[in-house]
Amino acid sequence: MQIVAKNLTYTYNPKSPFASHALQGVDLTIEEGEFFGIIGHTGSGKSTFVQHLNALIRLTGGSLTVGDYDLSQKKCKFIELRGKVGMVFQYPEYQLFADTVEKDVAFGLKNFRKDLTEEERTAAVREALETVGLDFEAIRGKSPFEISGGQKRRVAIAGVIVTKPEVLILDEPAAGLDPLGKQELMELLHRIHGGWCKTVVIVSHDMDEIAENCTRAAVFSEGRVAMEGTPAEIFARSEELFALGLDVPLTAHCAMLLKERGIDVQTNFTCADFADKVLALWKAKGEGTHAQ
Amino acid sequence: MEAVRFDNVKFSYEQEDEYAVNGVTLSVAEGEFVAVLGRNGSGKSTLAKLINALLVPTSGKVTVFGMDTSDPKQTFEIRKSAGMVFQNPDNQTVASVVEDDVAFGPENIGVPREEIGKRIDFALDAVGMQAFRQATPSRLSGGQKQRIAIAGVLAIRPKIMILDESTAMLDPRGRREVMEVVRRLNKEQGMTVLLITHFMDEALQADRAVVMHRGEVVMDASPEEVFSRSAELESYNLTLPRAAAICKRLQAAGMPVGNAFTAEELAEEICKSLQKI
Ligand SMILES: Nc1ncnc2c1ncn2[C@@H]1O[C@H](COP(=O)(O)OP(=O)(O)O)[C@@H](O)[C@H]1O
Ligand SMILES: Nc1ncnc2c1ncn2[C@@H]1O[C@H](COP(=O)(O)OP(=O)(O)O)[C@@H](O)[C@H]1O
Ligand SMILES: [Mg+2]
Numbered sequence: 319m320q321i322v323a324k325n326l327t328y329t330y331n332p333k334s335p336f337a338s339h340a341l342q343g344v345d346l347t348i349e350e351g352e353f354f355g356i357i358g359h360t361g362s363g364k365s366t367f368v369q370h371l372n373a374l375i376r377l378t379g380g381s382l383t384v385g386d387y388d389l390s391q392k393k394c395k396f397i398e399l400r401g402k403v404g405m406v407f408q409y410p411e412y413q414l415f416a417d418t419v420e421k422d423v424a425f426g427l428k429n430f431r432k433d434l435t436e437e438e439r440t441a442a443v444r445e446a447l448e449t450v451g452l453d454f455e456a457i458r459g460k461s462p463f464e465i466s467g468g469q470k471r472r473v474a475i476a477g478v479i480v481t482k483p484e485v486l487i488l489d490e491p492a493a494g495l496d497p498l499g500k501q502e503l504m505e506l507l508h509r510i511h512g513g514w515c516k517t518v519v520i521v522s523h524d525m526d527e528i529a530e531n532c533t534r535a536a537v538f539s540e541g542r543v544a545m546e547g548t549p550a551e552i553f554a555r556s557e558e559l560f561a562l563g564l565d566v567p568l569t570a571h572c573a574m575l576l577k578e579r580g581i582d583v584q585t586n587f588t589c590a591d592f593a594d595k596v597l598a599l600w601k602a603k604g605e606g607t608h609a610q
Numbered sequence: 611m612e613a614v615r616f617d618n619v620k621f622s623y624e625q626e627d628e629y630a631v632n633g634v635t636l637s638v639a640e641g642e643f644v645a646v647l648g649r650n651g652s653g654k655s656t657l658a659k660l661i662n663a664l665l666v667p668t669s670g671k672v673t674v675f676g677m678d679t680s681d682p683k684q685t686f687e688i689r690k691s692a693g694m695v696f697q698n699p700d701n702q703t704v705a706s707v708v709e710d711d712v713a714f715g716p717e718n719i720g721v722p723r724e725e726i727g728k729r730i731d732f733a734l735d736a737v738g739m740q741a742f743r744q745a746t747p748s749r750l751s752g753g754q755k756q757r758i759a760i761a762g763v764l765a766i767r768p769k770i771m772i773l774d775e776s777t778a779m780l781d782p783r784g785r786r787e788v789m790e791v792v793r794r795l796n797k798e799q800g801m802t803v804l805l806i807t808h809f810m811d812e813a814l815q816a817d818r819a820v821v822m823h824r825g826e827v828v829m830d831a832s833p834e835e836v837f838s839r840s841a842e843l844e845s846y847n848l849t850l851p852r853a854a855a856i857c858k859r860l861q862a863a864g865m866p867v868g869n870a871f872t873a874e875e876l877a878e879e880i881c882k883s884l885q886k887i
């Protein structure tokens with residue numbers, strides 16, 4: 319499903335002294351099949367935007383379509399849409415509530431897949447928990463409160479992917495995870511991306527994460543899209559990113575410092591590519607000297 | 611002076627034989643900036659809570675500026691000396707207006723009214739949130755809330771500041787600002803800092819890095835030394851700072867570059883190596 323937002327606006331507490339113009343005309347198209355990154359300073363509207371995508375926040379200005387769903391229409395099938403566009407909130411583990419892991423994960427199914435039998439439901443829960451790397455038999459009966467923080471995060475994600483949403487949106491999914499946890503989460507997302515999950519949208523403050531994982535990204539600022547493109551295109555504009563209160567991946571920072579000293583590393587800013595390009599420069603230079 | 615001392619400290623939450631902190635001996639001098647690294651579940655938060663007497667050791671002894679944390683009469687003084695900023699931005703604010711929230715700590719410890727205003731100013735400036743003085747914490751995004759929480763701790767003017775993954779939710783500028791504040795408090799006011807973090811680049815700013823694994827302190831050295839022992843680090847499921855990882859890759863391919871931990875150092879090493887040819 320293609321996502322098209324046009325001139326999307328949203329204001330919290332309109333007509334009050336606390337009015338907050340969170341979105342001020344977002345134009346953005348996310349194609350089916352993308353692994354899309356959203357970056358931007360705190361308060362730039364990222365969470366407000368992504369919550370529009372499965373109608374958790376109802377459209378009040380502009381237009382938004384997700385596949386065939388036109389969210390500006392009152393008769394839009396919002397419940398059906400939510401089954402197809404899964405949303406993992408920031409720190410989703412704080413929203414676990416059921417007395418067992420199994421019930422928590424199954425909750426999503428009861429809402430969106432009323433047609434399933436008991437067995438089918440159990441099978442779906444098993445698959446979701448196994449997909450996030452948990453042992454179904456070992457964890458199904460546990461209380462969400464007696465498992466570790468990393469496991470809770472996985473259970474919360476399982477509760478969203480149990481409906482096999484075509485579009486999976488994750489709002490700062492790796493925040494607070496340790497380095498290995500982050501790496502495992504990204505591997506998990508790549509594993510499901512391209513299967514039933516066609517499109518992944520992640521919100522992240524980690525520029526390296528965006529550079530390493532995303533096909534394209536958008537930079538939010540003051541409720542608008544300030545930049546859009548491949549990570550290579552975006553991170554080549556480091557001055558602008560700094561001005562927006564953001565950062566660049568370490569590789570981009572290093573490439574910038576090298577450029578100031580006359581060394582041009584043409585890289586897409588992933589660590590592997592950066593190292594390869596530096597090695598290529600080194601080898602080329604070595605060969606050059608030998609030839610002389 | 612010794613700010614914090616752990617003498618063979620063990621702590622278990624429930625089962626007698628499962629220790630979240632398992633025989634830690636550690637001494638932190640006043641004015642030191644210590645980063646604490648380790649996987650989730652390795653005991654970092656438990657260690658932090660043992661310092662400000664939120665938890666008391668099952669066995670062994672923790673002292674904070676000489677005060678024994680297991681002595682209830684000292685608890686108030688200890689909490690005043692060791693301020694803690696937590697991980698979750700959503701349960702750290704108490705008031706409905708930012709400045710009241712920041713004032714909550716100092717009011718609780720009996721700071722005079724005139725002084726409280728100054729402290730709020732200082733604390734909000736320090737975290738770059740002065741403009742939000744009259745705002746409602748619940749209306750702020752996660753990162754903004756966290757900066758208010760840090761301001762709340764700063765307003766108590768503790769001698770030790772413990773940050774338990776407090777930058778996890780911040781945007782890059784927020785992280786930079788907080789780290790700048792932390793560094794400045796440490797360098798200019800001699801504040802002892804314990805920074806629990808998963809960001810390896812933050813650990814590089816500390817004087818010392820302590821690695822925890824299964825409740826034990828398994829590495830304790832300068833950040834540069836810790837990150838030079840990469841195989842050991844990996845055995846504790848930690849990763850290198852990105853610059854160090856790239857550097858290792860270059861070295862493995864035979865390129866003569868010295869160790870580098872930051873973008874600046876890496877650029878310098880690459881430059882030197884290319885110019886040598
Ligand atoms: N529930 C809310 N009530 C009022 N204002 C809000 C609410 N949520 C967010 N805002 C405001 O809307 C703006 C955008 O917030 P948000 O979408 O959460 O940004 P981001 O996710 O990029 O940090 C901010 O100014 C924020 O303070
Ligand atoms: N309130 C608690 N009750 C029981 N066990 C806990 C509690 N808090 C932490 N633990 C356990 O203690 C160990 C250390 O946890 P913690 O100190 O939070 O680690 P870290 O901060 O490094 O992630 C973990 O095994 C964790 O499950
Ligand atoms: Mg957000």
Ligand SMILES: [Mg+2]
Pocket residue numbers: 651654655656774
């Ligand atoms: Mg912790």
